[in-house]
Amino acid sequence: MRSVAPPEATAPDPVDARLAARLAELRARHGWSLGELADRSGVSRSTLSRAERAEISPTAAVLNRLCHVYGRTMSQLLSEVEAEPAPVVRAADQPVWQDRASGFVRRSVSPPHAGLRGELVEGRLAPGADLAYDRPPVAGLEQHIWVLDGALEVTVQETAHRLESGDCLRMRVWGPTRFRSTGTARARYLLAVVRP
Template sequence: MRDEGGPAADSVDARLAARLGLLRTEHGWSLDELSRRAGVSRSTLSRLERGELSPTTTVLGQLCTAYGRTMSRLLTEVEEAPPPLVTAATQPVWRDERSGFVRRSVSPPHPGLRAEIIEGTLDAGAGLSYENAPVPGVEQHVWVLDGTVEITVAGTPHTVRRGDCLRFRLTGPSHFHCPGPDPVRYALMSVLP
């Protein structure tokens, strides 16, 4: 949750809140309609759009599914257009403190390109669940850099260890879990269909 007063007007969180409100307006949906489509309560949506609440990874995933966007695309829409070279110091980082997930946009998506690369870190014992593919048929490659992650795609569990790479087309729910004892750090490449 946000401290009283909300995020600074120029922060990523403030731009994300504004973008979420604009997306709903562009689709012509009321808060009730978006709530029905995303499975997120009307009051939570209202607080998100006003910048009073920071979305969890799960809620952002539900909203991305409703809007037919990848999470990276949504987060990129609140960032400036990326230059061809994205230095480590300028790569956008988003944290979900509740789930223990940190997401770095290593190669942010760009309107003219179909692929993007993110670095994800999950704390030991942490898990992320996505109810649906944000864009059905998106191709994903998960390369584990450190640790171990258990990934369930299309009901099939996979244990992916350091150096291993799992590739799949995402059409439904998925789940990432770090069994520990250490955090897992992985690179995820997404390619739009």
């Protein structure tokens, strides 16, 4: 009988590995156990533990909850695991992150930079994708959403705004938000984020 070699473990994506290390570092800096962070964020201990060991890539919703607890925007957190930002960010060098579970792709067009409060993000949602956040990462965050292609429904607290190509929604985020791709094609939009 021939023996079969066990499947090789695949190494985590380098960005996921750096993100895992940063999440563990932030929790340690606050002196919280996994249980304390789970209580503060509403994310299970198991998910937090696996994310900190780079066994899973956290979803956008999980990252949003952690950003809220740590008082950061998602872009700030992701920029902390990427190289030092340059004044000119070439298209090929703009970091891309995916939430495969929700069909969300996020490109950091103009990542956060020390001394600047604004940033630009390109978001892409697959047809029918639905992305919900239960709270903003930073209360009072200013956002401008400009739809470039497709159709997008953005719900701010309980008010739904249907946006078509060329439309722009301006808002300050205090509560839950939801992004839904409502057309038959992917929705692509530019998100301008300004920290309070």
